[in-house]
Amino acid sequence: MRVLIVEDDPVHAQAAARVVASLGHEAVVAGDGEHAQQRLRAEPFDLVILDWLLPRMSGFEVLYWIRRTLGTTPAVLFVTSKSLDDDIVLAMDAGADDYIVKPFRVAEFASRVSALLMRSTRDAARTGAIRAGDYVLNPRERTILLRGEPIKLTPKEFDLVEFFFSNIGKLLSRKVVCISTWGRELDPDSRTLDTHIYRIRQKLELGPENGLRLSSVYTHGYRLEDVSSGPAHDSAAAHRPSLQPALARPLTPAGFECE
Secondary structure: OEEEEEOOOHHHHHHHHHHHHHOOOEEEEEOOHHHHHHHHHHOOOOEEEEEOOOOOOOHHHHHHHHHHHHOOOOEEEEEEOOOOHHHHHHHHHOOOOEEEEOOEEHHHHHHHHHHHHHHHHHHHHOOOOEEEOOEEEEOOOOEEEEOOEEOOOOHHHHHHHHHHHOOOOOOEOHHHHHHHHHOOOOOOOOOHHHHHHHHHHHHHOOEHHHOEEEEEEOOOEEEEEEOOOOHHHHHHHHHOOOOOOOOOOOOOOOOEEOO
8 A cells, every 4th residue: 555654854754664664555755745745646645644844834734635635535644743632633623534643652653554554445445325314424425414414524523423323223432432533542531522422413413303312321432323213203203394405764763762
């Protein structure tokens, strides 16, 4: 698989390239955001390893351009020196698939790269729409409709919704939800998951009237339940107006740590 490394420091870039090559993948280096755009326009890549601090064009701007121009492919691993929760949420909501904070261990970096490439392979093979309650979720197009009307979600909100829709009726722990959506457990004090849960409940209008309910199970996690056959849903459906469908360096000092 092909990996684009966007990093202005040659030592960092070559260190990352060696790790990617050791995993059996092709590594291509771009020294700034403009060069990265040129490569991405001309060639297909499965993963972009993107540094936050770049000359002339920030990593966040490159990320925004990737998602606006290329959609959900390639996957993006954000590399940052910032560990503030708000900065990380900003990057993830803008479409990053995962992030890693400098300095990091080689093994951790290699694990993140492998996980994202495996996820890319899995996602490419997934095609079928998921129908539940009054919703239709399309994994390939990354869209979700409520009674034919599209619902606008951020990339990370969609990842979370897709995971719940793929596991309707199952009790999912916070740990499992975080690892499946963010690729890791989140800090115990982080409110990132709670914030995203609140947002998708509001945006999707989850409730018996639309056939699905997202329940919090105290100390255990969450469960998305299909209640489309219940009386509350049937009563609401009977009185609901119909909606027309919408138109459609060496590895060690800089950034890497010794094992």
